Amino acid sequence: MPLHVHPAPAPALRSVLAALASPTAVREARTPALRSAQTPTRPELPLPVHVLDRVTGTDAAPRTRLTGWRFLVRCEGRSVAAAETALTADGWTFSHFFEGPYLASTERALRQADALGTPYQPRLLSVPELYMLTLWLHADPSADAAAGAPGGADLLVPLAPAPPGIAAHRPHRVAELLPMVSLRLSPAPLLGTPA
Template sequence: MPLLVPPAPAPALRSVLTALGSPTAVREDRTPALRVLPGPFTAEAPLPLHVLAGDGRPGGPPLTRLAGWRFLIRCGGRSVAVAEAVVTADGWAFSRFSEGPYVKSTEQALAQAESLPTAYQPRLLSVPELYMLTLWLHGDTAADPAAGSPAPGDPLVPLAPAPPGIAAYRPYRAADLLPVIGVRTAPRQLPGPLLGSPA
């Protein structure tokens, strides 16, 4: 069943298209592929990018926040980079272009998700503390893509490269993967003073 990709906010898409069409609109250098390839470039597969901001209350949903929208930049029938737009006090603004393994792994995970028997709203969920990015397949396809948290049954598909011990491209139930992430991102407690040692 096809993924129901939500439309990106029009100003977010406009900011990315403006950056693609006008190198002077970009403060930092374009990525190597965007400098070398002749184009034309298109911005496709808009995905809301959420950041895991905490575990929430015990037994409650995890806390997430919308960080922006990410677009796959395609040229010649393949994805060559990603572009991000972020919300600012004045509205949406282009943030950056980037390359790297998450370009191809996002494309691969989306293709894999298209073959699932259930319809999902695709999103991205970032876990900065683990340098981890997952394709979050939200079960409520009519939900506001900028809001919400993973439901227990929502599949989370880690993109490659995934942290050690977590398989890339394997769909995990959010209820199974998020506790593992929580353990890995929890602050480490230093042991208390040993008996007989100075405090």
């Protein structure tokens, strides 16, 4: 398998396992598929979640920060939900369960990435201002999954639903996608003012 999935920090995994074992946490989750699971569930495919803090149209490197780890929660051979952890002052803690279109989209993008045949380290890159999530294929599979920024050899695969004008499930080089993101994040000039 060309994708090199790094293990999540042990406290992050433990917090998800504890939440899955808690009837209260599962019952209160807004995830009907997880609540109705009849067989044991298990967290798989931990992906570090990075948030894009800064992107400019210049040659300055984008800045990202690690905000959590996301696990696909599987039951009977299929993903029924995702579990996310967050880094707090006390360490890694369970944040929430969820389901929705990004679940299937993440699985699809991971299958596509695996078929590329190139070794990558999969991560998630969030652009909250655009409600955009991408599968970030980091070109250095041995790199620290908690650090770094998208580089020239990396690929970004927007997950569906993607913002208008950005094709979901199409791998983009960082130099191709980040300028489009930067353009969308730039404030529009006011009418009647020089551009």
